[in-house]
Amino acid sequence: MKYFVGVDIGATWIRIAVATEHGKIIDRIKGRTPQRGNPSILSSVIINLIRKMLIRNNIRRVESIGIGSIGPLDLTKGVITNPPNISMENIPISKPLYEEFNVPVYLVNDCTAGVLGEKIFGAGKNIDNLFYLTLSSGIGGGAIVDGKLLFGKDGNAPEIGHIVVDLKGKLKCGCGGYGHWEAYAGGKNIPKYAKLLIKEKFGICIFKKSKLYNMVKGDTDKITTEMIFSAAKENDELAKLIVDELGRINTIGVATIINVFDPELITIGGAIALNNPELILKPILENIRKYVINRIPKIEITPLGDDIVLYGALAIAMNPHYIPSKFRRFE
Ligand SMILES: [Zn+2]
Structure with missing residues (x-):
């Protein structure tokens, strides 16, 4: 069985799911989005949540990680640049996850993920x-x-x-x-x-x-x-x-x-x-x-209700060909 991880980074909550290649969500986990501190704290929180979720499901390997995030984003660098509601700037996301899990990491903005989620899993x-x-x-x-x-x-x-x-x-x-x-x-x-x-x-x-x-x-x-x-x-x-x-x-x-x-x-x-x-x-x-x-x-x-960005993140992880190659720097 192949597994994919989807991450929805919101201004208040980080929501993460692991799904099978057929899009069936096996487990989900969430944590508060850190509001201040060293910008590396955000990726540390995400890494810990993913680890915890994979360990409790006995999953040793995932194929890729898709992320739908609040912006603004610099997609070529894989960072959130200066989000209006969080007191941090230039928050690295893709690189730390890529280095930690050694799998392709795809970052897009939340609504871009959402529309792909709709196409792959929803009404579209x-x-x-x-x-x-x-x-x-x-x-x-x-x-x-x-x-x-x-x-x-x-x-x-x-x-x-x-x-x-x-x-x-x-x-x-x-x-x-x-x-x-x-x-x-x-x-x-x-x-x-x-x-x-x-x-x-x-x-x-x-x-x-x-x-x-x-x-x-x-x-x-x-x-x-x-x-x-x-x-x-x-x-x-x-x-x-x-x-x-x-x-x-x-x-x-x-x-x-x-x-x-x-x-x-x-x-x-x-x-x-x-x-x-x-x-x-x-x-x-x-x-x-x-x-x-x-x-x-x-x-x-x-x-898809509240879960649309989460499904979108999974859809991105499973279908990275939708992303232009210049924005696929961590695969
Ligand atoms: Zn405006």
């Missing part, structure tokens, strides 16, 4: 044009176009969360740009957008009558993304209006994906979408027609 089997969109604390995507996994010159394509959805650019994105999709509808930024909407569009009167007002005792700075969605599910008028606005912006984003990539299937994952599938999907399906020129694809929540 036998589909050659598909897009995976994640609506999480940030917004990201991965694309397969004409059967090829899209990388771009540095391996960062497609940075879909950073398309401009507001010409006036009222909100600034974590990346420094103005008017980006993620600055409005990324989970981390939704509260800021809600505050702007209350101030400039819906007005303080509606706020005072809303469930949200009671939840935060009138302080708009205390509004959270979870509160907005849970109040909307309880039919709170203001929360529903905010969710409508998010829906409009998400629809513009998805329309851009359709117009640019012409996919047959778009799957959506990430905590915001997985926790609120109805509230996220419905406005997109209802309004997408207004914005697209290309034939409308199937749009659905990913069946």
Whole structure:
């Protein structure tokens, strides 16, 4: 039997699985992502977790290791360069794992892994044009176009969360740009957008009558993304209006994906979408027609749920030919 290891490096958790060559996950393990310290600590944590998992399953040898990671990445060096949510820079990943286990190590960004996971293990089997969109604390995507996994010159394509959805650019994105999709509808930024909407569009009167007002005792700075969605599910008028606005912006984003990539299937994952599938999907399906020129694809929540990047990492380990050779430096 041949075994493969997949690693999902998130901002909070590292999740690892070992699977057979048929993609059956035999065991999984997870650990907290170190937030600070010497950059080599991250690969040490991963190495220890992999060792522990292999030993308890009596697996002596694996064929390769695939990794889907938060970015930004330098794929030619196999490092995470300067992740926004972790206080470390130039974190080496591929080389230490390669030296420790003596097997090929393949690193790609999490959404790039995700879309390949969808193709190999999820809803995208036998589909050659598909897009995976994640609506999480940030917004990201991965694309397969004409059967090829899209990388771009540095391996960062497609940075879909950073398309401009507001010409006036009222909100600034974590990346420094103005008017980006993620600055409005990324989970981390939704509260800021809600505050702007209350101030400039819906007005303080509606706020005072809303469930949200009671939840935060009138302080708009205390509004959270979870509160907005849970109040909307309880039919709170203001929360529903905010969710409508998010829906409009998400629809513009998805329309851009359709117009640019012409996919047959778009799957959506990430905590915001997985926790609120109805509230996220419905406005997109209802309004997408207004914005697209290309034939409308199937749009659905990913069946792989929370595990999509982990499956993607395994898919990468098993199918490295999807990665351009210049990004396969540790094989
Ligand atoms: Zn941005």
